[in-house]
Amino acid sequence: MTPPPKVSIRGLSMRFPTDGSVIEVLSSIDLEVKDGELVCILGPSGCGKSTLLNIVGGFLKATSGAVLIDEQEVAGPDPRRIFVFQERGVFPWLTVEGNVGFGLFRLGAAERAERIAYYVKLVGLSGFENAYPQELSGGMKQRLEVARALAVNPDVLFLDEPFGALDSITRLVMRSELLRIRRAEKKTILFVTHDIDESVQLADRVVVMSTRPATIRRIVEIDMSHPRDLSSPRYIALRDLLLGEIGLAHKI
Amino acid sequence: MKRLLPFSATAALLIVWFLAAHRQVSGLFPDPLQVLKGLLELLRRGLLAKYVVASLFRVTWGYSLAVVTAIPLGLLLGWYKRGERALNPLLQLLRPISPLAWIPISILWFGVGDVAAIFLIFLASFLPLTAAAMNAVRNVPPTLLRAGRNFGLSNPRLLVDVILPAALPQLIVALRISLGVAWLVVVAAEMIAVNSGLGFLIVDARNAGNRYDLVVAGMVMIGLIGLVLDLGMQQLEKMKALKWGYGS
Numbered sequence: 248m249t250p251p252p253k254v255s256i257r258g259l260s261m262r263f264p265t266d267g268s269v270i271e272v273l274s275s276i277d278l279e280v281k282d283g284e285l286v287c288i289l290g291p292s293g294c295g296k297s298t299l300l301n302i303v304g305g306f307l308k309a310t311s312g313a314v315l316i317d318e319q320e321v322a323g324p325d326p327r328r329i330f331v332f333q334e335r336g337v338f339p340w341l342t343v344e345g346n347v348g349f350g351l352f353r354l355g356a357a358e359r360a361e362r363i364a365y366y367v368k369l370v371g372l373s374g375f376e377n378a379y380p381q382e383l384s385g386g387m388k389q390r391l392e393v394a395r396a397l398a399v400n401p402d403v404l405f406l407d408e409p410f411g412a413l414d415s416i417t418r419l420v421m422r423s424e425l426l427r428i429r430r431a432e433k434k435t436i437l438f439v440t441h442d443i444d445e446s447v448q449l450a451d452r453v454v455v456m457s458t459r460p461a462t463i464r465r466i467v468e469i470d471m472s473h474p475r476d477l478s479s480p481r482y483i484a485l486r487d488l489l490l491g492e493i494g495l496a497h498k499i
Numbered sequence: 500m501k502r503l504l505p506f507s508a509t510a511a512l513l514i515v516w517f518l519a520a521h522r523q524v525s526g527l528f529p530d531p532l533q534v535l536k537g538l539l540e541l542l543r544r545g546l547l548a549k550y551v552v553a554s555l556f557r558v559t560w561g562y563s564l565a566v567v568t569a570i571p572l573g574l575l576l577g578w579y580k581r582g583e584r585a586l587n588p589l590l591q592l593l594r595p596i597s598p599l600a601w602i603p604i605s606i607l608w609f610g611v612g613d614v615a616a617i618f619l620i621f622l623a624s625f626l627p628l629t630a631a632a633m634n635a636v637r638n639v640p641p642t643l644l645r646a647g648r649n650f651g652l653s654n655p656r657l658l659v660d661v662i663l664p665a666a667l668p669q670l671i672v673a674l675r676i677s678l679g680v681a682w683l684v685v686v687a688a689e690m691i692a693v694n695s696g697l698g699f700l701i702v703d704a705r706n707a708g709n710r711y712d713l714v715v716a717g718m719v720m721i722g723l724i725g726l727v728l729d730l731g732m733q734q735l736e737k738m739k740a741l742k743w744g745y746g747s
């Protein structure tokens with residue numbers, strides 16, 4: 248018997264009423280994500296990736312269909328599943344410690360301090376405990392937001408283009424950091440991106456979306472173990488496959 | 500050099516003032532030295548301390564009452580959009596009415612005395628503070644609200660732990676401006692509604708024998724205290740937990 252999926256998306260559709268007309272953004276999406284799996288949702292800009300993630304996260308209500316997590320229908324945001332925004336989600340009035348400890352208000356002081364110290368170290372922000380976000384670089388703010396999410400020990404993480412605002416070097420570093428953190432803390436991760444390389448580097452499976460109204464075009468399994476060799480024939484073959492699916496020739 | 504510039508500008512102004520005072524025909528307008536003597540006289544008679552304390556007392560009460568009522572009210576109105584829709588038109592109608600226009604009514608309600616003056620100061624700070632708090636809530640970035648909700652914060656907690664700190668930089672600016680207005684209003688209120696304080700000093704010195712040296716001495720004190728109050732509020736904006744809100 249196979250274990251039940253962690254996340255199960257069933258017949259999900261989303262239409263937004265705009266003045267006069269209605270735009271259809273998502274059209275009958277079906278997807279199952281296994282416990283501990285890292286799934287990348289890849290698609291062209293404006294196709295509805297963020298909308299999908301917001302519905303799964305409980306921040307938006309779908310027009311029809313359902314999302315189940317642990318076989319329970321999602322009714323709203325929940326601290327067991329944390330959404331990570333593009334670095335702008337950190338609280339600018341709190342220090343690094345204050346941000347990491349933000350969701351730990353139910354814990355006693357000692358345990359709180361211990362968890363803060365652990366996660367500050369895990370994301371490599373030791374020495375910056377008392378710094379304010381405006382004193383951190385973009386990559387450090389992003390790590391801070393990841394630490395704040397991990398500190399409440401969620402079992403699902405939603406990441407919406409978390410590294411999109413970073414430069415290409417920092418982005419590469421952050422990806423390997425994410426993979427390192429994932430080895431330490433087994434989480435189910437839904438990762439939205441429009442970067443094909445990013446999806447091949449990170450994902451167990453890549454879900455390719457069509458343009459709006461978004462449907463799932465194809466799900467590609469990334470059958471490579473970590474660390475992945477970015478110049479191996481398999482990597483290049485998978486990248487080309489995804490490029491083709493997105494509808495881009497691999498020449499510029 | 501940086502300090503020298505304002506210093507020499509002030510000195511030049513004092514010299515011009517001195518020369519002008521000595522060229523006038525009426526002889527009523529005091530020169531800087533006479534003003535200084537007037538200040539010392541007030542100090543010796545114990546009036547300066549008494550009046551400064553009286554004015555600050557009224558401002559403290561009127562302003563504090565406004566802060567503790569307007570900020571929670573404004574935050575709540577900004578949060579519950581329906582409250583805002585209901586009360587905003589009334590607020591916008593009351594705001595353009597100068598607090599000084601309320602002087603007759605406040606004397607009618609509270610008689611001549613401290614309470615009338617405190618009421619005027621309260622009004623002068625309350626309306627702009629409420630409006631500012633309301634706006635500040637509206638400007639809280641939605642991502643921060645969502646993050647707060649995601650971590651399971653209840654509504655009251657969200658108000659205290661996310662909305663208030665996110666709104667604080669804007670609130671501090673409003674607090675600074677309205678303290679300035681409160682200080683303007685206390686002087687005006689004291690000219691009519693009470694018989695102590697720096698505003699009273701100014702009217703009284705003129706009425707009781709054209710003592711324009713004391714009039715200007717009172718004005719100088721008002722300016723100095725206003726400056727100190729504003730500098731104090733400016734220090735708040737430099738706090739690290741707030742600095743993020745004022746750009747780079």
Ligand SMILES: Nc1ncnc2c1ncn2[C@@H]1O[C@H](COP(=O)(O)OP(=O)(O)OP(=O)(O)O)[C@@H](O)[C@H]1O
Pocket residue numbers: 263264265270272290291292293294295296297298299441459
């Ligand atoms: N609240 C809303 N009301 C109306 N239309 C909306 C709303 N939110 C999103 N849309 C529309 O839905 C479509 C998909 O938006 P979404 O943000 O999900 O795209 P995306 O795939 O995340 O794009 P990107 O890669 O640029 O972030 C867009 O055309 C957008 O205009």
Ligand SMILES: [Mg+2]
Pocket residue numbers: 296297298407
């Ligand atoms: Mg998006």
